[in-house]
Amino acid sequence: MTLATMLDDAAARSPHAVAIHSSAGSLSYADLADRVARVAHGFMSLGLTGQDRVAFLLPNGVELAISILAAAKAGLIAVPLSPTFAPPQLEYILKHSGARMLVTSPTLLGAVTAEARDQLDVVVLCGDVPDEPPAGAVPFGQLLAGPAAMPAMSRGLAADPIGLLVYTSGTTSRPKGVAHTQERMAHRVRLFIDELTLTADDNTLACVSIGRPVFMLGQLMPMLCVGGSITLLERPDAESFWRTHTVSRPTYLITPPALTRDLLEHASARAADFSRLRFWIVGGDTCPAAVHALMADVVRKPLLEICGMTETGFYCISPPHGPSKPGSIGQAMMGVAVRVVTDSGADTAPGEVGRVLVRTPDMMVGYWNDTLATHRMLRSGWLDTEDLASTDEDGFLWFAGRQKDMISRGGFKVAPAMVEDAIRSHPGVATAAVVGASDEREGQVPVAFYELRPSAVDPGAEALAAWAAARLEPLSVPVSFFRVDRWPLTAQGKLDRARLVWMADFGDGREI
Numbered sequence: 001m002t003l004a005t006m007l008d009d010a011a012a013r014s015p016h017a018v019a020i021h022s023s024a025g026s027l028s029y030a031d032l033a034d035r036v037a038r039v040a041h042g043f044m045s046l047g048l049t050g051q052d053r054v055a056f057l058l059p060n061g062v063e064l065a066i067s068i069l070a071a072a073k074a075g076l077i078a079v080p081l082s083p084t085f086a087p088p089q090l091e092y093i094l095k096h097s098g099a100r101m102l103v104t105s106p107t108l109l110g111a112v113t114a115e116a117r118d119q120l121d122v123v124v125l126c127g128d129v130p131d132e133p134p135a136g137a138v139p140f141g142q143l144l145a146g147p148a149a150m151p152a153m154s155r156g157l158a159a160d161p162i163g164l165l166v167y168t169s170g171t172t173s174r175p176k177g178v179a180h181t182q183e184r185m186a187h188r189v190r191l192f193i194d195e196l197t198l199t200a201d202d203n204t205l206a207c208v209s210i211g212r213p214v215f216m217l218g219q220l221m222p223m224l225c226v227g228g229s230i231t232l233l234e235r236p237d238a239e240s241f242w243r244t245h246t247v248s249r250p251t252y253l254i255t256p257p258a259l260t261r262d263l264l265e266h267a268s269a270r271a272a273d274f275s276r277l278r279f280w281i282v283g284g285d286t287c288p289a290a291v292h293a294l295m296a297d298v299v300r301k302p303l304l305e306i307c308g309m310t311e312t313g314f315y316c317i318s319p320p321h322g323p324s325k326p327g328s329i330g331q332a333m334m335g336v337a338v339r340v341v342t343d344s345g346a347d348t349a350p351g352e353v354g355r356v357l358v359r360t361p362d363m364m365v366g367y368w369n370d371t372l373a374t375h376r377m378l379r380s381g382w383l384d385t386e387d388l389a390s391t392d393e394d395g396f397l398w399f400a401g402r403q404k405d406m407i408s409r410g411g412f413k414v415a416p417a418m419v420e421d422a423i424r425s426h427p428g429v430a431t432a433a434v435v436g437a438s439d440e441r442e443g444q445v446p447v448a449f450y451e452l453r454p455s456a457v458d459p460g461a462e463a464l465a466a467w468a469a470a471r472l473e474p475l476s477v478p479v480s481f482f483r484v485d486r487w488p489l490t491a492q493g494k495l496d497r498a499r500l501v502w503m504a505d506f507g508d509g510r511e512i
Contacts, residue, residue, distance in 0.1 A: 002182040002186055003068075003185060003221055006189070006224055006225040007036060009225075010224055010227045011032070011033035014029055015029055016028050016030065017029055017229070018229045019032045020062055020229065020230055020231075020232060021229065021231040021248065022062045027062060032065075032069075034148055038143060038146050038147065038148045039066055039067065039070035039144065040069075040071075042070075042138075046101065046122050046124075047100075048074065048076055048100060048101060050074075050075035050161065051076070051077055051161055052077065053099040054067075054077070054079065054099060054101040054102075055101065056078065056079070056102075057090070057104040057108050058083070059105070059234045060208070060209045060210060063127075063140060064209070064210060065210060067103050076163075077164065077165050077179075079093065079094075079166075079167075080164075080166060081094075081211070082209065083111075086111075087113050088113075090111060090116060091113045091115060091116040093177075094119065094120070096167075096175075099120065100120065100122070101120065102120050102122075102124070103124040103126065104126070105125065106127065106130060106133075109123065122138060123136055123137045124137070124143065125138070125140060160181045161181060162181050162365065164185060164216075165177045165179050165368055166178050166180070166212075166213055168310055176370065177368030178364045178367060179364055179365050179366055179368050180213075180364055184363070187362050188314075188362040189221045189222055189225055191334045192333075193225060195334050196222075197321070198226050198228065200227035200228050201251070202228040202251040203223065203228050203229040203231070203248060203250050204231070204252050205233060205248050205250040206230055206232050206233065206254075207255065207259070208236055208255065208256065210230075213313065214283060217313065218254050238266035238268070239266075241263055241266075242268035242269065243268075245272055249273060249275075251277060252281065253277070253281065254281040254283065254306075255280070255281075255282060256494065257282055257284070259493060260291050264294040264295065265294065269299075274301055277299070279303070280299060280301060280302070280303055281317075283305065283306035283314075284494055286420075286495075288430070288431040289326075289431075290424075290453070292326045302318075302320070305318045306330070307387075307397070311364045312336075312358045312362075312385065313362055314336075315338055315360065316336075316338065317331070317333050318330040319331060327398065328397060329396075329399050331394075335360060336359070337358070338356065338357070338358055338397065339382065340352075340354040340356055340357075342355075350390070350391055350393050351390050353390045353400045355386070355387070355388060355403065356384075356387040356389050356397070358382065358383050359382050363378075366378065386403040386404060387399065387401075387402060388406070388415065400418065401415050401416050401418075405436075405497060407435075407445070408436070408443055409436075409443065409444055409446065412475045414434075414446050414476045416435065419432075419434040419446055419477075420432045422471040423448055423450055427456075428452055428457060429451070429452065430450075430451045433448070434447065435449075435497055435501045437505050445479045446479065447478055447482070447500075448481045448482070449482050449483075449487075450483060451485070458483060464481045480504070482503070
């Protein structure tokens with residue numbers, strides 16, 4: 001089964017049910033399947049063949065959904081790009097992936113450098129196309145007006161062709177292209193459906209781009225597989241979210257922690273109707289205790305933490321239908337094996353921090369054009385997530401940070417997550433982040449950034465240092481504390497720790 005056949009099966013079962021809501025209106029399953037088939041035919045008629053790469057630089061709308069599904073139907077490799085990417089990022093990914101086609105809007109096309117456009121065979125433009133489009137550009141409407149019958153095509157010898165090439169953020173090195181196959185993604189979707197017992201009665205509101213795997217495989221495809229519906233929100237601002245939520249009344253949501261907090265702190269949250277909501281899933285980064293508290297106070301429905309990575313997909317989740325432990329990232333998901341090991345490779349004892357290893361039949365097939373990195377990551381059959389965690393007697397995992405974020409202070413290892421927990425326990429602190437700053441004598445030293453709770457009085461650096469010293473080993477106590485009002489985030493909405501390190505090293509804790 002592929003992602004495209006999931007849609008075809010649902011369209012055959014419930015052709016008149018609504019599949020997608022967006023600002024452009026609603027599409028039934030029959031209409032969506034027809035448009036996907038026409039665009040898939042259009043991609044092939046423009047000269048693309050199986051396993052060619054087609055890149056998508058689009059907002060979170062119906063054109064993006066149709067394009068992703070059309071690429072799957074045509075046996076092409078989808079390369080989703082974020083509208084927040086800077087021109088150098090876009091140029092690097094387009095060149096590295098060898099994309100032959102770019103589907104975008106006239107506005108977003110302006111962010112693509114001339115060097116990147118030169119290597120494309122064709123550009124497909126969505127939205128308001130100018131009367132005289134750029135040379136080599138084809139209106140998306142032209143593909144929609146074409147035939148739906150697929151031409152004969154060659155998909156090569158692969159029984160399970162690559163269907164998605166998603167690039168890591170590249171905050172510490174050049175972005176890597178992570179390749180996923182059609183069958184593995186489809187299997188991952190089915191396990192997600194079983195884990196959460198999703199049915200045709202469910203619906204979800206996607207306020208983060210479905211071009212990102214977590215939302216593509218956790219919202220778009222599960223709904224299209226079971227015959228539910230998905231509402232696509234173009235921009236994730238709180239006003240638009242709550243206005244749309246009032247109409248759609250989703251049964252489940254998936255949002256990053258920072259966005260979750262912004263949404264729940266908005267005035268409209270307390271007036272929202274959550275009667276249909278089964279659970280709210282938070283993933284993509286560490287979920288602070290403040291978000292758990294807001295969920296309990298405002299929503300009063302289960303908050304499920306989910307953990308995963310681009311290479312593996314989801315690997316842990318808070319049990320949707322059983323006892324949970326707030327603060328834990330949950331237990332291994334269906335079909336996934338998880339180990340926590342010491343540096344020697346032995347399994348850790350309960351409560352002991354170690355490296356998280358994951359084994360799943362649905363993990364990536366490798367890094368695009370990087371055999372050595374693929375071999376290093378997959379050679380043992382277990383993928384090293386570079387996450388640090390401990391387990392308890394019930395098999396719940398407790399996140400302790402990232403290996404690369406560990407701070408080596410004169411040879412003593414400081415775990416940022418442990419220090420952050422100590423600082424967050426202060427009654428005036430909403431959340432905190434700890435990074436390693438350069439130090440001539442000790443190599444690295446811990447530096448803390450913190451945000452106050454609403455209306456809280458700033459305790460100041462001296463009081464926070466004393467608070468931390470009462471709860472940590474002396475070498476784990478941060479040497480500096482900086483208050484922040486707005487956290488730096490990556491394009492994926494995660495905390496930008498690299499930026500915090502720069503602020504600690506060069507900005508005296510302040511953005512410059």
